[in-house]
Amino acid sequence: MKTGLASLLVAFFLLLSVAGAEISSKVGVCYGQLGNNLPSPSQSVKLIQSLKAKRVKIYDANPEILKSLKNTDIQVSIMVPNEIINNISATPSLGDQWVRNNVLPYIPETKIRYLLVGNEILSLPDKLTWSNLVPAMRIIKNSLRAHGVRKVKVGTPLAMDVLQSSFPPSNGTFRSDVSDSVMRPMLQFLNRTKSFFFLDVYTFFPWSSEPTNIKLDYALLEAKNITYTDPITNLTYTNLFDQMVDAVIFAMKRLGYPNIRVFIAETGWPNGGDYDQIGVNIYNAATYNRNIVRKLTTKPAIGTPARPGWVLPSFIFALYNENQKPGPGTERHFGLLYPNGSNVYEIDLSGIEPEKEYEPLPKPTNNEPYKGKIWCVVAKGANRTALASALSYACSQGNGTCNPIQPGKHCSKPDSLVWHASYAFSSYWSQFKKIGGTCYFDGLATQTIKDPSYGSCQFPSVTL
Numbered sequence: 001m002k003t004g005l006a007s008l009l010v011a012f013f014l015l016l017s018v019a020g021a022e023i024s025s026k027v028g029v030c031y032g033q034l035g036n037n038l039p040s041p042s043q044s045v046k047l048i049q050s051l052k053a054k055r056v057k058i059y060d061a062n063p064e065i066l067k068s069l070k071n072t073d074i075q076v077s078i079m080v081p082n083e084i085i086n087n088i089s090a091t092p093s094l095g096d097q098w099v100r101n102n103v104l105p106y107i108p109e110t111k112i113r114y115l116l117v118g119n120e121i122l123s124l125p126d127k128l129t130w131s132n133l134v135p136a137m138r139i140i141k142n143s144l145r146a147h148g149v150r151k152v153k154v155g156t157p158l159a160m161d162v163l164q165s166s167f168p169p170s171n172g173t174f175r176s177d178v179s180d181s182v183m184r185p186m187l188q189f190l191n192r193t194k195s196f197f198f199l200d201v202y203t204f205f206p207w208s209s210e211p212t213n214i215k216l217d218y219a220l221l222e223a224k225n226i227t228y229t230d231p232i233t234n235l236t237y238t239n240l241f242d243q244m245v246d247a248v249i250f251a252m253k254r255l256g257y258p259n260i261r262v263f264i265a266e267t268g269w270p271n272g273g274d275y276d277q278i279g280v281n282i283y284n285a286a287t288y289n290r291n292i293v294r295k296l297t298t299k300p301a302i303g304t305p306a307r308p309g310w311v312l313p314s315f316i317f318a319l320y321n322e323n324q325k326p327g328p329g330t331e332r333h334f335g336l337l338y339p340n341g342s343n344v345y346e347i348d349l350s351g352i353e354p355e356k357e358y359e360p361l362p363k364p365t366n367n368e369p370y371k372g373k374i375w376c377v378v379a380k381g382a383n384r385t386a387l388a389s390a391l392s393y394a395c396s397q398g399n400g401t402c403n404p405i406q407p408g409k410h411c412s413k414p415d416s417l418v419w420h421a422s423y424a425f426s427s428y429w430s431q432f433k434k435i436g437g438t439c440y441f442d443g444l445a446t447q448t449i450k451d452p453s454y455g456s457c458q459f460p461s462v463t464l
């Protein structure tokens with residue numbers, strides 16, 4: 001009897017300590033705010049709860065949002081903006097001030113659990129910030145400690161381009177320009193503080209740049225009969241996500257850190273985009289996100305081939321379609337929700353909803369590359385003042401970009417700002433697309449496959 005009780009107690013304490021160290025597999029959502037039409041923070045918190053997200057990541061420390069999250073059970077990740085990393089590194093008291101202003105007033109009612117220093121810093125050109133990143137992380141951690149805040153892990157999200165080699169996964173290697181100078185001290189910091197390697201993983205990007213070499217189903221975690229076996233480790237992969245995560249795990253191992261946990265800081269798939277983008281639709285977005293949520297919430301944890309059974313905590317990108325994100329159309333179409341709060345497609349981030357309960361999805365129409373002509377014209381509702389400056393900018397670029405809309409030339413009529421700007425955008429884009437020029441102009445421009453040409457005026461186009 002006595003021994004029975006004693007071993008029961010031992011088992012109980014073991015359970016307790018394991019549970020204490022255990023990180024939950026719950027899925028969260030990234031709450032980006034780059035839209036001029038988004039619901040308020042308090043409405044957003046309700047929407048986050050309706051998605052059954054148990055975590056939320058914001059890209060700053062917005063006071064309204066942090067207040068709205070008070071007394072909810074949602075775990076929160078906040079972010080030190082990129083712009084002040086150099087300042088904090090140079091002046092540690094600024095780091096302490098940041099913690100005092102942006103963390104202390106909200107805890108413990110707001111469950112701040114992760115503090116990310118900058119966003120994808122090693123993907124940006126500013127090398128000064130690279131060298132100040134780890135010092136700033138240490139300063140923030142020390143400040144939290146000095147204030148007795150122990151529940152907050154400090155990290156920094158990195159994108160896959162931090163690797164110079166990711167294939168086969170066992171060949172994963174950090175870029176030589178950051179490996180010794182930044183990654184080594186960073187891994188030492190993450191290991192010592194028992195924090196995470198926060199990783200942004202999008203299978204969409206490698207797939208869309210090589211859609212013939214990589215099978216779509218393999219990128220969507222939908223493949224039933226496609227596997228890849230790493231020739232060095234003999235580990236067998238059934239999806240691209242696992243391959244990408246393991247490449248980072250092998251890169252860490254190569255630097256002598258085999259046990260740092262990975263936190264998926266962003267993952268997702270765009271529900272829409274431009275005509276020149278492949279596979280960007282609601283069907284694929286719903287398929288990817290539902291599959292990844294199922295994988296990440298399965299109990300016991302699945303992990304990856306290199307780390308079977310390890311929990312991968314995660315955030316799905318993103319809560320909303322954000323209409324003010326620059327770049328290609330996909331950037332504005334990662335949302336689980338439209339800005340009016342309605343679902344782009346049904347999803348349950350707790351992973352509980354059985355697949356068969358979902359309504360059928362619209363069939364994908366752009367899983368093959370678009371073939372034909374595309375023009376770049378003025379978007380609906382474009383601001384006239386901004387349009388006039390965009391017109392003169394486009395005309396100042398390239399060779400004879402706006403000659404045909406000069407007075408008396410064959411595209412000058414009708415003499416309207418929208419007509420001239422549409423011509424200028426098409427003319428600009430037809431010259432610059434091949435070197436990375438976009439049809440965006442701060443949201444004033446959009447792609448069309450309907451030829452805007454009129455009368456004798458032919459609009460220049462891009463042909464795919």
Ligand SMILES: *[C@@H]1O[C@H](CO)[C@@H](O)[C@H](O)[C@H]1NC(C)=O
Nearest residue numbers: 083084085086087088091094
């Ligand atoms: C950070 O440093 C830059 C350059 O020294 C300065 O212009 C800026 O005002 C500083 N920002 C803060 C928040 O201290």
Ligand SMILES: *[C@@H]1O[C@H](CO)[C@@H](O)[C@H](O)[C@H]1NC(C)=O
Nearest residue numbers: 164165166167168171172173
């Ligand atoms: C492994 O990575 C190195 C660079 O780190 C690269 O040169 C080599 O080609 C890669 N090996 C394979 C088989 O891809």
Ligand SMILES: *[C@@H]1O[C@H](CO)[C@@H](O)[C@H](O)[C@H]1NC(C)=O
Nearest residue numbers: 188191192255256257258259
């Ligand atoms: C990483 O942390 C573990 C556990 O604290 C420790 O045993 C190990 O020595 C650390 N690794 C390195 C390379 O510092």
Ligand SMILES: *[C@@H]1O[C@H](CO)[C@@H](O)[C@H](O)[C@H]1NC(C)=O
Nearest residue numbers: 215217222223224225226227
């Ligand atoms: C794999 O499955 C897909 C669809 O499920 C099918 O079209 C394809 O033929 C299969 N390939 C092989 C090699 O069995």
Ligand SMILES: *[C@@H]1O[C@H](CO)[C@@H](O)[C@H](O)[C@H]1NC(C)=O
Nearest residue numbers: 170229230231232233234235
């Ligand atoms: C991988 O498999 C091959 C062939 O079965 C075997 O020779 C090799 O030792 C294995 N490598 C590892 C790392 O298990």
Ligand SMILES: *[C@@H]1O[C@H](CO)[C@@H](O)[C@H](O)[C@H]1NC(C)=O
Nearest residue numbers: 337338339340341342343344
């Ligand atoms: C919300 O916006 C989407 C996309 O614009 C639209 O299809 C949907 O009908 C809207 N829902 C409501 C309730 O207004």
Ligand SMILES: *[C@@H]1O[C@H](CO)[C@@H](O)[C@H](O)[C@H]1NC(C)=O
Nearest residue numbers: 382383384385386387388389
């Ligand atoms: C239109 O754009 C101009 C210049 O870019 C800006 O100053 C103005 O506030 C904008 N107007 C509206 C209604 O957004």
Ligand SMILES: *[C@@H]1O[C@H](CO)[C@@H](O)[C@H](O)[C@H]1NC(C)=O
Nearest residue numbers: 397398399400430431432435
């Ligand atoms: C403009 O013309 C010059 C000379 O023909 C050429 O080198 C340059 O690439 C052209 N620029 C564009 C944007 O096509």
